[in-house]
Amino acid sequence: MTTIVLVRHGQASFGSANYDRLSPLGERQADILGQHWQAGGFVTDHAFSGSMQRQRVTGERALTAAGHGSVPLSTDRAFNEFNHTQLIGAYLPLVAREHPDLAIDAQTLLSDPVKFRPMFNHIVTAWIEGREPLTPIDESWEAFSRRCVDGVRRAAQQAERIVAFTSGGVIMAVLREALGVEPKTALRMNWRIWNASVHEFHWQPQGLTLAGFNDVSHLKLQRDETIITRI
Numbered sequence: 001m002t003t004i005v006l007v008r009h010g011q012a013s014f015g016s017a018n019y020d021r022l023s024p025l026g027e028r029q030a031d032i033l034g035q036h037w038q039a040g041g042f043v044t045d046h047a048f049s050g051s052m053q054r055q056r057v058t059g060e061r062a063l064t065a066a067g068h069g070s071v072p073l074s075t076d077r078a079f080n081e082f083n084h085t086q087l088i089g090a091y092l093p094l095v096a097r098e099h100p101d102l103a104i105d106a107q108t109l110l111s112d113p114v115k116f117r118p119m120f121n122h123i124v125t126a127w128i129e130g131r132e133p134l135t136p137i138d139e140s141w142e143a144f145s146r147r148c149v150d151g152v153r154r155a156a157q158q159a160e161r162i163v164a165f166t167s168g169g170v171i172m173a174v175l176r177e178a179l180g181v182e183p184k185t186a187l188r189m190n191w192r193i194w195n196a197s198v199h200e201f202h203w204q205p206q207g208l209t210l211a212g213f214n215d216v217s218h219l220k221l222q223r224d225e226t227i228i229t230r231i
Helices: 024-040 053-065 084-098 113-128 141-156 168-179 183-190
Strands: 002-008 046-049 073-075 161-166 198-204 207-215
Touching: 002 053, 002 141, 002 168, 024 053, 046 053, 046 141, 053 073, 053 161, 084 113, 113 183, 141 161, 141 168, 141 198, 168 183, 168 198, 168 207
Parallel strands: 002 161, 046 073, 046 161
Antiparallel strands: 002 198, 198 207
């Protein structure tokens, strides 16, 4: 049996010109996770991350703080998040027509976290349902899900205990595979995933099982609610 720990990246820079950069709080979250791992004796044989900056920097900081800086951090694009700006361009006009009470332009949507969630939830739902996009997209929901699960399967062949630094959408897809739930159910769970949260899965010949979901005990031990975030 292989243990696979998926970690969502620390808080990114929502509303800035480069969302993919960790915010100062996101850097702190990654450091706290690593320190917690060091105190608890966390061991990993191999580490992966997607190619996105927020994923890789989270991994580098957490592993360094944990005293595992020598553990190889391999890049695998299977752990990359879906292209959220592409989905907004492809589905925002359609969703705005169907939900005029939520209508908003893309620029405002990407800078207002309060307005972002309800509209983006409809956008991702349209994608999951396989609705026709208004502009081309790189991946269907089915293709994205296969890519994520295949990445976990490949990683599971590398060692017995693996950690991968990734994003909420990837965790959502892997969670759906492990639990066998409907995509919309997985999407609802996705909105509960905290920054720098830890999710544990077991990989066996018969498939993937969930062992732990959305653990942020390392952040809660700081006794500071402001460091527990989702965006």
